[in-house]
Amino acid sequence: MRVSATRRKRSAAASSTTRTTVRPSPRPSLRPSLRTAGRTGVVLFTTAAVLSSAGCFGSSDDPSRHGPTRAGKTPGAKRSIVWNTRPTSIASVGDSITRGFDACSVLSDCPEVSWSTGTDVQSLAQRLLPSATADAGTHAWNFAKTGAVVADLPGQIEAAAARKPKLITVMIGANDACRDSVDDMTSPEQFRTTFASALTRLRRDLPKTQVYVASVPDLKRLWSEGRKNVFGRQIWKLGICPSMLKDSEDLDAASNDRRQRVSDRVTEYNKVLKDVCGRDVLCRYDPAVHEYRFTTDELSKWDWFHPSKAGQAQLADMAYRRITASAP
Numbered sequence: 008m009r010v011s012a013t014r015r016k017r018s019a020a021a022s023s024t025t026r027t028t029v030r031p032s033p034r035p036s037l038r039p040s041l042r043t044a045g046r047t048g049v050v051l052f053t054t055a056a057v058l059s060s061a062g063c064f065g066s067s068d069d070p071s072r073h074g075p076t077r078a079g080k081t082p083g084a085k086r087s088i089v090w091n092t093r094p095t096s097i098a099s100v101g102d103s104i105t106r107g108f109d110a111c112s113v114l115s116d117c118p119e120v121s122w123s124t125g126t127d128v129q130s131l132a133q134r135l136l137p138s139a140t141a142d143a144g145t146h147a148w149n150f151a152k153t154g155a156v157v158a159d160l161p162g163q164i165e166a167a168a169a170r171k172p173k174l175i176t177v178m179i180g181a182n183d184a185c186r187d188s189v190d191d192m193t194s195p196e197q198f199r200t201t202f203a204s205a206l207t208r209l210r211r212d213l214p215k216t217q218v219y220v221a222s223v224p225d226l227k228r229l230w231s232e233g234r235k236n237v238f239g240r241q242i243w244k245l246g247i248c249p250s251m252l253k254d255s256e257d258l259d260a261a262s263n264d265r266r267q268r269v270s271d272r273v274t275e276y277n278k279v280l281k282d283v284c285g286r287d288v289l290c291r292y293d294p295a296v297h298e299y300r301f302t303t304d305e306l307s308k309w310d311w312f313h314p315s316k317a318g319q320a321q322l323a324d325m326a327y328r329r330i331t332a333s334a335p
Contacts, residue, residue, distance in 0.1 A: 088288050088289065090217065090289065090291070090335070091173065091217060092330065092331040092332070092333070093135060093331075094135060094172075094173035094174035094217060094330075095136065095140075095146060095173050096136075096146040096147065096170070096171075096172045096173045096174070097123065097124055097131060097132050097135065097136070097146065097147045097148075097172055097173070097174045097175075097176065098124075098147075098148045098149075098150060098167035098170055098172035098174070098175050098176075099121065099123035099124050099147075099148070099149045099150065099151055099167075099175070099176045099177075099178075100150050100151055100160060100163035100164055100167055100175060100176070100177055100179070101123075101151040101155065101163075101176070101177055101178035101179045101221075102151060102152065102153065102154065102155040102156075102178065102179055102181055102182050103116075103151075103152075103153035103154065103155075103181075103182075103313060104122075104151075104178055104181065104224070104313060104314060104322070105121055105122065105123055105149065105151035105176070105178050106118055106121060106149070106151050106152065106153050107119065107120040107121045107122075107125060107319060108153050108307075108313050109307040109309040109310045109312075109313040110307055110313065110314065110315055110316050110318075110319055111316070112309070113309040113310075114309065114310075116153055118149050120316045120319050121149055121151075121319065122314070122319040122320070122321075122322035122323040122326065123147075123149065123151075123176045123178075123323070123326070124144075124147040124148065124149045125319065125323075126144065127316075128316055128319050128320050128323065129320050129323055129324075130319070130323045131176065131323050131326045131327055131330070132146075132147035133323075134323065134327045135174075135327070135330070135331075146172075148167065148170050148172070150163045150166050150167045151163065151178075154182060155179065155182060156179070156182045156183045156193060157179050157180060157183050157193060157197075157198050157201045157202055157205075158193075158201055159179075160177070160179055160201065160202065160205040161201070161204060161205040161208055164205050164206075164208060164209050165208065165212075168208075168209060168212040168213050168216075171213065171216075172213075172216060173216060173217065174216065174217045174218070174219060174330070175209065175216060175217070175218050175219070176218075176219045176221070176326065177218060177219065177220045177221065178220075178221040178223075178296070179202075179223075180198070180223035180273065180276040180277075180280070181223055181224060181226065181248075181273075183198060183272075183276065184223070184226060184248075184250065184251070184269050184272050184273050184276065185226065185247075185248035185249070185250055185251060185269075186249070186250050187249055187250065188249075188250060189250050189265055189268045189269060189272075191250075192250065192269070192272050195272070195275040195276065195278075195279060198275075198276055198279050199279045199282075199283065202279060202280065202283055203283045206218070206283060206284070206287060206290070210287065215289070216289070217289045217290070217291075217330075218284065218287065218289060218290040218291070219290075219291055219293065219326055219329065219330055220280050220284045220290060220291065220292045220293065221293050221296045221322070221325075221326065222277045222280060222281075222292070222293060222294050222295070222296045222297035222298075223273045223276050223277055223280070223296070223297060224273075224296055224297060224299075224301075225270070225273070225297050225298075225299075225300075226248065226251045226269055226270065226273055227251065227266055227267075227269065227270040227273075228300060228301070229251075229301065229306070229312050230251050230252055230255065230266065232300075232301060232302070232303060232306065232311075233252075233255075233303075233306055233310075233311035233312050234255045234256065235303065236303065236311045238311075239306075239310065239311030239312070240255050240256065242309065242310045242311070243255055243310070243311075243312070247310055247312055248312065250265065250269050251265075251266055251269045251270075252312065273297070277294070277297055280292055281294070291329055291330065291335050293325060293326065293329045295325040295328075295329065296322065296325060299321065299325065301314065301318055301321070304317055305317045305318035305321055306318060
């Protein structure tokens with residue numbers, strides 16, 4: 008059957024219209040996959056950042072530096088560092104007080120009655136360690152030195168760290184204030200720098216060792232108590248803590264001002280010890296030593312300034328209470 012020209016033209020037009028409107032099926036969009044990959048990358052990057060910032064002890068004292076986690080807590084909050092109230096070994100650093108100076112005989116060390124590691128007094132070591140261990144001296148070491156100032160502390164701590172003790176006791180600062188004159192006293196800034204450096208060095212070598220820091224005794228209180236003894240006042244003239252003890256009977260304005268300046272400097276030292284120690288979770292500062300009012304019986308009968316054997320026992324008692332407390 009013949010098709011008219013008009014119908015052929017209409018058919019061709021319809022065919023052309025069909026070809027222009029028909030499109031191939033669209034290919035699946037890649038956008039959802041890209042978004043998913045982006046989210047995955049963010050999660051992986053965040054996870055890596057959190058893992059890389061975590062460690063036994065962070066490089067910053069402030070855990071908030073790393074930012075909060077998704078749970079609203081800092082990474083540091085995940086770690087539970089527990090203070091051990093029964094350390095199994097002790098090393099002591101510091102000055103003449105920790106050496107038991109003048110506690111047994113005139114102008115000489117007597118480490119066996121040291122409040123920290125002594126064997127002839129109820130020392131901290133005797134109270135914390137098993138009797139056989141404490142008496143043997145195999146787990147208690149005394150690195151303190153008579154006359155030591157804070158500048159000597161880094162060397163003492165380095166020597167103590169070689170023993171890898173579980174606890175280090177620190178009593179330093181009295182000699183930094185006990186100088187020939189008040190102008191020679193160690194500045195609070197230098198005291199802070201040196202003490203912080205020593206503690207940082209210890210933490211680098213022994214990240215898990217606990218530290219007990221005793222406050223500097225109240226030197227003005229020692230002057231007030233010791234000056235009651237005539238013989239003691241004569242011994243002081245040999246040069247014991249001249250910034251505080253020289254001209255011990257003088258009560259003029261200049262003498263009182265000098266003694267007060269020494270007392271104020273000791274207060275500044277104690278603020279430094281408390282602040283620096285407070286930044287370390289395994290360090291406990293003890294204000295009790297500065298607050299304690301030593302009696303005449305608790306002062307050396309050789310110089311009426313250093314603790315006697317009874318005074319050493321009192322220091323050990325203070326330290327024991329602080330170290331064995333369940334909370335700082």
